[in-house]
Amino acid sequence: MSRTKNPLSNPNKRHGQTNLVHGGGCRSPHGETSEAIFMNSGFTYADSEAAEARFKGENPGFIYSRFSNPTVEMFQDRMALLEGAEAARATATGMAAVTTALMAQVRAGDHVVAARALFGGCRYVVEDFLPRYGVASTLVDGRDPENFAAAMRDNTRAIFLETPTNPTLELVDIAAVARIAHAHGAVLIVDNVFATSIWQKPLALGADLVVYSATKHIDGQGRALAGIILGRRELIEKDVHTIIRQTGPSISPFNAWIMLKGLETLDLRVCRMTRNAERIAAFLADHPGVERIYYPGHPSHPQYELACTQMKGNSNQCGGSSMLAFDVRGGKEAAFRCANALAVILTSNNLGDAKSIISHPATTTHQRFTPQVREEMGIGPGLLRLSVGLEDADDLVADLAFGLDQV
Ligand SMILES: *Cc1c(COP(=O)(O)O)cnc(C)c1O
8 A cells, every 4th residue: 555655754844843853853773762862983884895985975874973973963953954054063062163153264364244242252253363363353333234334345254243142132133234244255154042043043034154052042951062053055064064074173972962852842941931031121121220121022122123023933923032131220239239139040151041040241251351342342330131041930020029129
């Protein structure tokens, strides 16, 4: 009896949540339900001819886990389905993904333009690390796309940005900056950590590469470091793959497996965390002890309209992300008093975790900058950054209300 093929056997005919659970699966002959951990460095060949064929690329099997491994490939394939990317390569950390993605585009004598509001490590790579190897960089205020256009030179090969930015949740118009990059023959690389793929799809908006610290929402449970680079096949499979293969910022199969498990609940977690963040933003916006809130999903955000068009999930609803920040009236002392009084929200510098986390950027993640640079970045002494977790929203609001009462 011939059976007709079920159209849902094609991942492209399934919805996103189904692929987050099943996408990129590669079952071994044992038929395990959960993805297997191929915790091995090398692979054997039936004979020398098979080894020769594999090294020549005539036979697609695995060779060595520095550059390909079945568990890592499952993570890459599932992420590519989520992101709508042709190809992906995972790395040991988010910083390895950022550094590899940038290094793959440039050589000595080239130039990179980046938005100045960047995660500390990313700003180091652009501002201090690349120039050591002869790659100049210009940092611009990313809120106005014209600033990118003005900074472009004949030798500009890449634009790098994150949106929303850390820690002040400024937005960059991805589609507008992609047009500027392409008019100059440069590639646009977007660090999509804060928004996550649930709320923002940079490739669909015109970006060439998207990078993640998978340490954040993709794991989302504070267990392991990981990163990933996604984009067009030709960009990923040539330079990005070669750099990973030859310089070794590779991910452990075990950590790739943790990320696969995290992806199964990514949509559930990010949506719930975002709903919690919206509740908290509304509460803080009306609190007399709070000078100002920074949340793209709140109408008080100066780029609220851009958030509504750029940060849309599958349901076409605007999602302001699980991250927010606020200025406590009274500066550093007041911010410390508020944070120290919290009983549920933890003081830490991680983000995207199931546990809510608060940090004081001026004295931690952005401590190494001069007060003038911090001011340029909008990081005042009373600023607190909050990564909203999966706790009950009433408890989070009550915790913050108590903290602000102690100021
Ligand atoms: C955490 C983070 C990184 C770095 O990721 P690691 O996994 O810690 O190396 C890069 N960009 C952003 C926006 C981040 O939040």
